[in-house]
Structure formats: C-alpha cells, structure tokens
Amino acid sequence: GESVGLHLPTLSVQEGDNSIINCAYSNSASDYFIWYKQESGKGPQFIIDIRSNMDKRQGQRVTVLLNKTVKHLSLQIAATQPGDSAVYFCAEGGSYIPTFGRGTSLIVHP
Amino acid sequence: EPEVTQTPSHQVTQMGQEVILRCVPISNHLYFYWYRQILGQKVEFLVSFYNNEISEKSEIFDDQFSVERPDGSNFTLKIRSTKLEDSAMYFCASIAGVTDTQYFGPGTRLTVL
Numbered sequence: 332g333e334s335v336g337l338h339l340p341t342l343s344v345q346e347g348d349n350s351i352i353n354c355a356y357s358n359s360a361s362d363y364f365i366w367y368k369q370e371s372g373k374g375p376q377f378i379i380d381i382r383s384n385m386d387k388r389q390g391q392r393v394t395v396l397l398n399k400t401v402k403h404l405s406l407q408i409a410a411t412q413p414g415d416s417a418v419y420f421c422a423e424g425g426s427y428i429p430t431f432g433r434g435t436s437l438i439v440h441p
Numbered sequence: 442e443p444e445v446t447q448t449p450s451h452q453v454t455q456m457g458q459e460v461i462l463r464c465v466p467i468s469n470h471l472y473f474y475w476y477r478q479i480l481g482q483k484v485e486f487l488v489s490f491y492n493n494e495i496s497e498k499s500e501i502f503d504d505q506f507s508v509e510r511p512d513g514s515n516f517t518l519k520i521r522s523t524k525l526e527d528s529a530m531y532f533c534a535s536i537a538g539v540t541d542t543q544y545f546g547p548g549t550r551l552t553v554l
Contacts, residue, residue, distance in 0.1 A: 365542075374445075374532045374545030375484060391483060418485065428474070429543070431484040 341436040350408040352435045354421035359402060360425040366395060366406045369434065370417045378406070378419075413439045443467045445546035447533050453552045454523055462518045462549045464533030473516045474534040475508065484532065490516065492504065502546070523553045 344350050362383040363393070367375035379390045382399050382405070388395050394407040408415055416439045422429035446465045447487040454460050466473050488510055489496040489524040507519045516535075520527055530550050 372547070374534075374548050376545065377542045380542070382533040428486050428489060429484075430486070 335360075341438060343438045343440065344411050346411060346413060346441050347441055348411055350406075350415070350437055350439075352406045352408075352419050352421075352437065354404050354406075354432055354435075356402050356404070356421070356423050358423060359399075363424045364395070364397060365402050365407045365424050365429055366393075366424060367431075368415075368417045369420065369422045375417045375420060375431075375435055380424075408437075411439050415439050445533055445535055445544050447531075447546040447549050449549060450547070451550045451552070453554065456525055457552055458550075460520050460523055460552070461534050461553060462520075462531050462533075464516045464518070464522065464535075464546055465514050465545055466516055466535030467537070468514070470535035470537050470538045471507075472538075473510070474536075475518045476532045476534065476545075477529040478532065478548075479526075479529045479544050487518070487531075500517075520551075523551075527551060528553045540547075 365380045368378050369375045379393050379395050381388045381395045383399060386397050392409045395404060397404045404421060406419060416437055418436050419432040420431045420434040422431045438440040445467055448463045452460055476486040477487055478484045485501060486499050487500040488502045488508055494511060500540050505521045509517050528551055530548040532548045533546040536543050
C-alpha cells in the first residue's frame with residue numbers, strides 16, 4: 332500500500348484476479364477522498380471518490396473502502412485486466428485541491 | 442467526450458529562459474488548475490483560478506510563476522526564468538463547478554537544460 336507522500340510500491344497480479352491497492356492518510360479532518368489512475372504519458376484520470384460520511388462506494392468493477400478509524404482507504408478492482416495497468420493515486424481533497432500520494436504501480440500480467 | 446488539451450506536449454528550454462505552457466480547458470468549465478509532477482514523484486498542486494483571478498496557490502507557485510486566461514478558451518502558465526528544478530510534467534485541470542470532478546489534460550513535459 333501507500334501513504335500520502337511516501338515511496339512508490341508495486342502490485343503485480345494476474346489477469347482476472349482481484350486487485351487491492353491501499354492508501355493511508357494523515358489528516359483526520361479530511362472529508363473527501365479520490366482515486367486516480369495515471370497511465371504512462373497521460374494525466375491523472377478520475378476513477379472514484381468517497382466522502383467521509385460513507386465507508387464504501389462502488390463503481391464499475393471498482394470499490395473504494397474508507398476506514399476513518401485507522402485513516403485508511405483502499406481501491407478494489409475486480410477481474411483485473413491488462414488495461415488496468417497504471418499508477419493509482421489516492422488523494423485527499425477536502426477543498427477540491429487534492430493532495431496526492433505518490434501512487435502504487437499496478438502491473439497486470441496476461 | 443470533451444477533454445482538456447495542453448500544448449506543447451514537450452518543451453525543452455535553457456535555464457533562465459521564459460516558457461509559457463498552454464491549456465484549453467473543457468469549454469463550460471469555470472475552475473482551472475495547474476499541477477506539476479517531477480519524475481517519479483507525486484503530483485503537486487500549483488495554483489487554482491476562478492473568475493479571472495487566482496483562488497489558491499501553493500508554496501511552489503512563487504513570483505517566477507504566473508497564470509493567465511487571455512481569452513475565453515486558453516489558460517496559460519508562465520515561468521519567467523526557468524531553473525533546472527522546474528523540469529517536470531505540468532498538468533492542467535478544469536472542473537465545471539466546485540463540487541465536480543477534475544478533468545486533467547495529458548500534460549506538458551518541461552525539460553530545463
């Protein structure tokens with residue numbers, strides 16, 4: 332997993348597996364969190380967000396879980412595909428100016 | 442699907458030179474942002490812009506930086522006297538309203554020699 336501001340870990344999975352990318356945040360007052368995907372040579376792309384009054388939110392093949400007690404959120408990608416290979420960032424964005432972590436590199440092997 | 446565009450995709454300049462990075466936000470968006478990402482590091486906020494003025498800026502956005510919306514479509518970032526450490530990817534982003542998702546452009550890679 333990653334912590335906002337720390338090193339860039341890598342997660343390698345096989346195509347079809349589920350992927351879980353973790354993120355820890357430090358600001359207990361943060362009330363809005365976003366997951367971005369960044370493919371090589373491209374800008375960050377919004378995946379899913381969650382507000383602090385929720386602990387789970389689902390999108391298409393993605394689920395974000397928020398645990399405010401331990402200041403942790405995760406991104407779950409179901410049935411991971413080669414096109415999911417990218418760097419995934421979590422960001423805190425209480426004022427809609429997100430503070431990004433360095434990201435986790437997801438590598439999907441066919 | 443509408444998208445944010447940025448030009449050039451890659452800019453190479455000599456230290457001390459001025460550069461202007463250009464962005465065309467999505468046409469009905471009202472809030473505009475610049476971020477930078479030094480190679481291998483996290484994306485960092487530089488500045489936000491609304492109603493023709495800067496809303497917020499980070500410590501990175503010093504007097505060497507300026508932003509402008511010269512017409513109804515372009516949003517520019519100017520670096521007056523580039524330094525080696527300005528080498529990075531610069532991303533523009535825009536949103537329609539303050540509660541909406543940010544859409545990022547593809548970035549401009551700035552290389553300062």
